[in-house]
Amino acid sequence: MADWIKTARGWVLRELENTEYRATQEKINARSQAVSYDREVSIGRNVKATGTKGQRKLSVCVSEFIEYMALLENVTDIRTQAYLNDFMMLLMTKGIGKASGCAHRQLFKILEAMVIEAMNSETNIIPMKNLLVCTMKSMVDESTGRIGSKSLWNRHIQTVANLSTKMEQFVLTERVEDGLPTLTDLPKECIREIMLKLSDHRDIINLGKTCSELYYVTQDSSIWQKLVQYHFSEKQMSMFIEDTEYIDSTVSVWQHLHHKCSKKFGLKKTYTDQLVICSACKTLHWMMQGHTCWSAKKDETSVYLEPVGPNELFSILFSSYELIGKSSKTVHL
Incomplete structure (x- = not known):
C-alpha cells in the first residue's frame, strides 16, 4: 500500500517527497559551494556589486537595497549618521522622482526616523533642517517626471512640511548646573x-x-x-x-x-562608518559592522575593502534610469 504524507503542497507519496527534498537540498548545496566570482545576484540579504569603479551594477533594486543595507535600522547609529545624511540628501533631491512607490514609503520612514533621532539625541539639528529644506524644494519642483499620482505627492509634501514644523519648533535643552566637568x-x-x-x-x-x-x-x-x-x-x-x-x-x-x-x-569627506565593497566576494556591507565573506578567495592576503561614497552609490543605483532617459531623448531627436 502506498505511503502518503501531508505536506504544505497537499498529500504526496513519501518516496516522491523524499526524492524531491533530496534534489532540492543538492541544488542548494551546489549553489552555496560553487558560487561564481562574478555572479550578478544577491546572496541571501547581501547585495552583490559587479564591475569596476565607474561601471558598477547592483544585484537589487532601490527598495531592496534600502532593506538589505538596513538603512532604517542604522539611523540611530551615530557612526553611520553622517554617511546617511549625505546619501539621503541625494535620494530626496535627485532620486525621489525616479524611485518606486515601495522605495518612497521606505525613504519617508527613514526621513521621519532621522528627525526623531535628531530631536531625541539633540544632535545633527542643522544638517536635518537643511535636508528637510532641500527635500521640500525638490518635491514642489514639477519640472521633472514623477512616479505616482498628484494626490500621493501632495501627501508626501505634507509629511515633509510636518517634519519641518517639528524641527523649527524644537529647542535644545540647556544644561543645568550639575557640578560635573565641562x-x-x-x-x-x-x-x-x-x-x-x-x-x-x-x-x-x-x-x-x-x-x-x-x-x-x-x-x-x-x-x-x-x-x-x-x-x-x-x-x-x-x-x-x-x-x-x-x-x-x-x-x-x-x-x-x-x-x-x-x-x-572642496573638502575631503570623512565618515566614521560607511558602505564598502569586499574585493573577495564583491558584496556591499557597513565597514564597522563586518560581513560573512562567502568567496573562496577570502583567505588571500590581497583582499581589501573599497569604500563607496554617497555620490558613487547614488550613481550606481540610478544609472539605469539615466540610461533610459538618454535613450528616450535620442528617439525624440
Missing part, C-alpha cells in the same frame, strides 16, 4: 587634541564662538596646519603660498590656505 575644565592640551580630531573647519569655528577661552585655542596654527595637510596636497597648497604674504595679521597662514584651498578644491 569641556573648558579640561587642560588646554586635551582640548587641542580633541580639536585635532575634527575634520570639518566649521566645527572648529563654531567651537571658538562659544567662549573666549575656546576661541584662543581654535586660533592655534598647528590645528589649522594639520587640517590643511589632511584635506589638500602640497601641489594644491602651492597655488596659494604666494598670497600668504599679504594676508591680514589676525588670520594665520594656515587658516588663509584652508580658506583658499577649500574654496578651490
Whole structure:
C-alpha cells in the first residue's frame, strides 16, 4: 500500500517527497559551494556589486537595497549618521522622482526616523533642517517626471512640511548646573587634541564662538596646519603660498590656505562608518559592522575593502534610469 504524507503542497507519496527534498537540498548545496566570482545576484540579504569603479551594477533594486543595507535600522547609529545624511540628501533631491512607490514609503520612514533621532539625541539639528529644506524644494519642483499620482505627492509634501514644523519648533535643552566637568575644565592640551580630531573647519569655528577661552585655542596654527595637510596636497597648497604674504595679521597662514584651498578644491569627506565593497566576494556591507565573506578567495592576503561614497552609490543605483532617459531623448531627436 502506498505511503502518503501531508505536506504544505497537499498529500504526496513519501518516496516522491523524499526524492524531491533530496534534489532540492543538492541544488542548494551546489549553489552555496560553487558560487561564481562574478555572479550578478544577491546572496541571501547581501547585495552583490559587479564591475569596476565607474561601471558598477547592483544585484537589487532601490527598495531592496534600502532593506538589505538596513538603512532604517542604522539611523540611530551615530557612526553611520553622517554617511546617511549625505546619501539621503541625494535620494530626496535627485532620486525621489525616479524611485518606486515601495522605495518612497521606505525613504519617508527613514526621513521621519532621522528627525526623531535628531530631536531625541539633540544632535545633527542643522544638517536635518537643511535636508528637510532641500527635500521640500525638490518635491514642489514639477519640472521633472514623477512616479505616482498628484494626490500621493501632495501627501508626501505634507509629511515633509510636518517634519519641518517639528524641527523649527524644537529647542535644545540647556544644561543645568550639575557640578560635573565641562569641556573648558579640561587642560588646554586635551582640548587641542580633541580639536585635532575634527575634520570639518566649521566645527572648529563654531567651537571658538562659544567662549573666549575656546576661541584662543581654535586660533592655534598647528590645528589649522594639520587640517590643511589632511584635506589638500602640497601641489594644491602651492597655488596659494604666494598670497600668504599679504594676508591680514589676525588670520594665520594656515587658516588663509584652508580658506583658499577649500574654496578651490572642496573638502575631503570623512565618515566614521560607511558602505564598502569586499574585493573577495564583491558584496556591499557597513565597514564597522563586518560581513560573512562567502568567496573562496577570502583567505588571500590581497583582499581589501573599497569604500563607496554617497555620490558613487547614488550613481550606481540610478544609472539605469539615466540610461533610459538618454535613450528616450535620442528617439525624440
